[in-house]
Amino acid sequence: MKLVVLLSVGRHPVSGKPALPRTEAQAIRIAAELGASIGLHVGPDAFPAEAALGHGLDRAVHLACAGGPDPIGPLVARIATEAPDVVLAGRRGQGGEETGLAPYAVAARLGVPIVPDAVAIRPAGDGLVEVDQALPKGALRRLVVRTPLVVTVHPNAPAPLPYAFGKARRGSIERVDAAAADLAAVAPAPEERPYRKRPKMMRAAGGSAADRLKAVTGEATAGGAKILDGPTPEDAAKEVLAFLRRVGVLAPAGAGATGPTA
Amino acid sequence: MTYAFAALAFLMAGLATAQALRRAALWRLGAAAPVDWVSGLAKLPKRYLVDVHHVVARDAYASRMHAIVAGGLLAATVLTAFAILPPLAGSHLYWGVVALAFAITLAGSLLVGARRYPKTPKRLSKGRFQRLPILLLAYAAGGTVAALSIALAGPGNAVLPIALLVAAAGGLGLAYEVKGGPMRHAVAGALHLIAHPRQQRFEQDKPDAALVPLDLDAPKLGAELPADFTWNRLLGFDACIQCGRCETACPAFAAGQPLNPKRLIQDLVASLAPDGPAYAGSPYPNARDVAGEAGPLFKVIGPDAKIHPDTLWSCTTCRACVEECPMMIEHVDAIVSLRRHQTLELGAPPQKSFETLANLREADEPGGRPLSARGDFAAGIELPVISKRGAADVLLWLGDGAYDLRYGRTLRALLKLFHEAGVDFATLGEEERDTGDLARRLGDEATYQALARANIETLRKYRFNRIVTSDPHALHALRNEYRAFGDDFEVVHHTAFLLELIDGGKLAPGKLDAGTVTYHDPCYLGRYNGETEAPRKLLDRIGLSRVEMARHGRRSMCCGGGGGAPVADVPGDARIPDIRMAQAAETGASVVAVACPTCTAMLEGVTGRSAEVRDVAELVLMAVEASRADEPRRAAA
Numbered sequence: 001m002k003l004v005v006l007l008s009v010g011r012h013p014v015s016g017k018p019a020l021p022r023t024e025a026q027a028i029r030i031a032a033e034l035g036a037s038i039g040l041h042v043g044p045d046a047f048p049a050e051a052a053l054g055h056g057l058d059r060a061v062h063l064a065c066a067g068g069p070d071p072i073g074p075l076v077a078r079i080a081t082e083a084p085d086v087v088l089a090g091r092r093g094q095g096g097e098e099t100g101l102a103p104y105a106v107a108a109r110l111g112v113p114i115v116p117d118a119v120a121i122r123p124a125g126d127g128l129v130e131v132d133q134a135l136p137k138g139a140l141r142r143l144v145v146r147t148p149l150v151v152t153v154h155p156n157a158p159a160p161l162p163y164a165f166g167k168a169r170r171g172s173i174e175r176v177d178a179a180a181a182d183l184a185a186v187a188p189a190p191e192e193r194p195y196r197k198r199p200k201m202m203r204a205a206g207g208s209a210a211d212r213l214k215a216v217t218g219e220a221t222a223g224g225a226k227i228l229d230g231p232t233p234e235d236a237a238k239e240v241l242a243f244l245r246r247v248g249v250l251a252p253a254g255a256g257a258t259g260p261t262a
Numbered sequence: 263m264t265y266a267f268a269a270l271a272f273l274m275a276g277l278a279t280a281q282a283l284r285r286a287a288l289w290r291l292g293a294a295a296p297v298d299w300v301s302g303l304a305k306l307p308k309r310y311l312v313d314v315h316h317v318v319a320r321d322a323y324a325s326r327m328h329a330i331v332a333g334g335l336l337a338a339t340v341l342t343a344f345a346i347l348p349p350l351a352g353s354h355l356y357w358g359v360v361a362l363a364f365a366i367t368l369a370g371s372l373l374v375g376a377r378r379y380p381k382t383p384k385r386l387s388k389g390r391f392q393r394l395p396i397l398l399l400a401y402a403a404g405g406t407v408a409a410l411s412i413a414l415a416g417p418g419n420a421v422l423p424i425a426l427l428v429a430a431a432g433g434l435g436l437a438y439e440v441k442g443g444p445m446r447h448a449v450a451g452a453l454h455l456i457a458h459p460r461q462q463r464f465e466q467d468k469p470d471a472a473l474v475p476l477d478l479d480a481p482k483l484g485a486e487l488p489a490d491f492t493w494n495r496l497l498g499f500d501a502c503i504q505c506g507r508c509e510t511a512c513p514a515f516a517a518g519q520p521l522n523p524k525r526l527i528q529d530l531v532a533s534l535a536p537d538g539p540a541y542a543g544s545p546y547p548n549a550r551d552v553a554g555e556a557g558p559l560f561k562v563i564g565p566d567a568k569i570h571p572d573t574l575w576s577c578t579t580c581r582a583c584v585e586e587c588p589m590m591i592e593h594v595d596a597i598v599s600l601r602r603h604q605t606l607e608l609g610a611p612p613q614k615s616f617e618t619l620a621n622l623r624e625a626d627e628p629g630g631r632p633l634s635a636r637g638d639f640a641a642g643i644e645l646p647v648i649s650k651r652g653a654a655d656v657l658l659w660l661g662d663g664a665y666d667l668r669y670g671r672t673l674r675a676l677l678k679l680f681h682e683a684g685v686d687f688a689t690l691g692e693e694e695r696d697t698g699d700l701a702r703r704l705g706d707e708a709t710y711q712a713l714a715r716a717n718i719e720t721l722r723k724y725r726f727n728r729i730v731t732s733d734p735h736a737l738h739a740l741r742n743e744y745r746a747f748g749d750d751f752e753v754v755h756h757t758a759f760l761l762e763l764i765d766g767g768k769l770a771p772g773k774l775d776a777g778t779v780t781y782h783d784p785c786y787l788g789r790y791n792g793e794t795e796a797p798r799k800l801l802d803r804i805g806l807s808r809v810e811m812a813r814h815g816r817r818s819m820c821c822g823g824g825g826g827a828p829v830a831d832v833p834g835d836a837r838i839p840d841i842r843m844a845q846a847a848e849t850g851a852s853v854v855a856v857a858c859p860t861c862t863a864m865l866e867g868v869t870g871r872s873a874e875v876r877d878v879a880e881l882v883l884m885a886v887e888a889s890r891a892d893e894p895r896r897a898a899a
């Protein structure tokens with residue numbers, strides 16, 4: 001099987017120093033165990049290619065370009081010539097320029113399926129692979145998918161192999177300038193906004209003690225949740241009242257005029 | 263017939279030389295190493311009589327035994343060789359002297375035999391070694407009778423041929439043993455003293471323990487095959503006499519972890535020469551199964567090789583084995599060399615250290631904690647940072663103990679003492695990275711060197727007179743191991759510094775009556791740096807009554823915390839710190855004084871302790887505070 005691992009520059013969560021995102025290092029372990037694999041990085045910095053060798057790849061390709069342009073063009077062009085069975089990528093960014101969107105963009109441009117959150121991949125013969133996909137609460141789903149495809153790796157996959165200086169030294173990095181024709185500005189242009197906490201879902205209380213526990217620990221299934229984004233005060237108040245009536249704090253509408261009504 | 267006797271001496275010398283040359287062919291498989299033969303040879307007598315004797319003499323019986331048997335053997339054989347000179351061959355007096363030399367050898371042989379029969383002590387190897395007293399006895403008894411018979415009855419007597427035959431059997435047997443048997447230690451040991459890889463250890467009073475930097479551009483990193491060791495290291499392994507002193511001293515062995523330094527050295531010997539006699543000493547405790555071919559060009563480490571990785575990673579790098587070894591073998595160098603290959607080339611450090619090594623590489627800190635949080639322990643006590651001032655008299659190196667809650671108490675005590683004494687000091691603040699000691703001991707020389715260079719660059723930015731640290735591992739790195747990277751800072755351990763403050767009148771501790779105290783020497787301070795006195799003097803100064811554990815000073819036992827052993831966490835039967843605390847309890851001391859963050863953590867972690875664990879700095883602070891509390895009372899009186 002032939003594999004390509006997409007590499008990016010993340011940051012160490014504490015020190016902020018450049019680091020290969022952990023899920024990519026995990027992807028490398030999966031890839032190296034499956035067959036001939038190369039790492040692929042587009043950007044100004046050869047660091048991820050070097051790190052990937054240290055974590056267990058024999059070969060990495062660094063498509064050099066200035067920081068700024070969209071890396072998808074060169075990535076897709078190179079993947080098309082390599083024609084791998086599986087393209088592996090991390091699941092999300094880890095604090096650097098990488099956004100975690102690249103695998104989706106690559107899959108879309110290549111017109112191949114994408115399977116997110118894999119913890120294991122096995123060849124299933126005849127152009128098929130079996131992918132174990134991590135679901136919430138530790139559940140696994142086994143998918144059998146036709147290659148080629150893009151797979152992102154979940155943090156629950158086997159821990160990455162340690163970085164070995166000697167391996168990094170032994171492996172080879174092919175450095176080529178990314179073709180100007182492949183480079184385009186990121187569209188739509190990225191915009192930076194301060195982080196805002198997402199609105200919390202309201203969950204139905206009531207029921208058994210176990211249900212209420214689930215409600216506070218956020219373990220309840222998502223049924224009954226409703227999100228209002230920027231409602232008018234009237235709408236919001238109606239929603240709250242409807243919720244309170246539903247869970248039995250207030251009497252149902254029309255069951256007597258004793259309670260405070262709108 | 264007298265010529266036959268002389269011929270025996272030459273025959274023995276010839277056979278021994280031939281056997282040694284066969285062995286030397288194996289050493290030559292090792293990597294090249296520069297050796298100054300002339301100076302080494304000139305220094306051989308001193309090294310043997312002073313340095314080796316210093317170690318051997320710790321076991322009085324062995325020392326006496328060896329002096330008599332080795333001296334006698336050499337004297338008797340050389341004297342006999344002179345019988346080729348006709349005037350001597352005819353002299354009764356000469357044969358009387360020869361007989362005396364053989365008689366001395368005989369006495370020595372009996373001592374050798376008495377040590378092994380009827381019961382051989384555990385630490386000694388059996389196998390070929392059990393034959394040694396018999397060969398010695400045959401040679402010495404045969405020689406004594408032969409020489410005596412010539413002296414008394416002339417060369418034509420009837421006893422002589424039989425006695426000579428017995429002597430020849432013993433003597434040639436001994437000479438034959440030079441290649442694979444116990445007698446190899448004599449030849450290899452002498453050559454090892456000449457060509458020792460650490461010449462410095464014979465030249466200075468303090469230990470020579472700094473690891474030699476690895477050339478990261480070398481074609482192969484660390485040792486994979488026996489042939490990857492330099493030839494004089496292979497020679498050193500061959501010098502091992504299997505006395506088991508290292509085994510007795512090894513904390514990992516005591517704790518039932520799968521390590522026995524004697525066996526390790528013998529496994530290296532057997533890797534080089536798989537056809538040698540089978541090992542017949544104590545095994546690795548709870549030995550892991552290994553199965554694999556051995557040979558100079560076969561890998562040494564692996565479940566499918568000679569030595570299991572768990573053996574390699576059990577070592578705390580405490581150097582107790584090196585300290586005890588009469589043959590001056592450098593076990594820790596060998597272990598680190600093998601570890602380097604595992605980590606750098608194979609990416610196979612211990613499973614549990616993956617995260618630690620990644621943190622050291624990516625966050626300059628083994629726990630992945632923010633460098634800016636290193637000073638948090640101070641909790642309100644003023645902790646000046648040098649970047650704000652540019653200069654200080656003393657640079658305080660905090661080390662990674664600063665992140666530990668328990669050790670924070672020690673560092674706070676130290677800060678209070680500094681303030682009390684008016685020391686002009688500062689820390690590097692968030693510019694202090696880990697020294698890389700842990701990475702280096704786990705074989706990750708690349709990360710270590712990166713950290714060393716970064717730290718030296720930071721230190722060079724500021725002006726200070728010396729570095730004070732309470733962490734012996736940091737001390738050893740900064741003082742000894744960073745030298746190879748261009749640092750030449752003066753580094754002082756906090757115990758020595760506190761002693762200086764008291765001697766200079768800057769601190770005036772009172773007397774404590776906190777019962778008796780026993781001091782646990784940190785390996786990296788005592789054995790690695792030869793500093794054992796300052797902490798003891800401090801304890802005496804503050805009026806504590808001090809008792810010593812059986813193992814103390816340079817011969818102290820490790821707490822189990824060094825060399826990445828706690829990270830590797832190889833299971834055994836017991837925990838090393840438990841064993842050490844039990845030794846402390848034997849003294850009846852109510853306080854165990856420590857001087858190292860790792861020792862503190864390891865010994866504090868012992869459950870059901872009967873004694874308190876206190877850093878020397880904490881005790882000194884108590885004494886200073888006690889004297890302050892006394893003052894008003896004294897003033898009122």
Ligand code: SF4
Nearest residue numbers: 502503505506508587
């Ligand atoms: S290595 Fe040294 S201390 Fe250990 S058994 Fe051999 S000679 Fe004795």
Ligand code: SF4
Nearest residue numbers: 512577578580581583
């Ligand atoms: S350094 Fe210490 S732990 Fe390692 S082998 Fe020697 S005595 Fe044992």
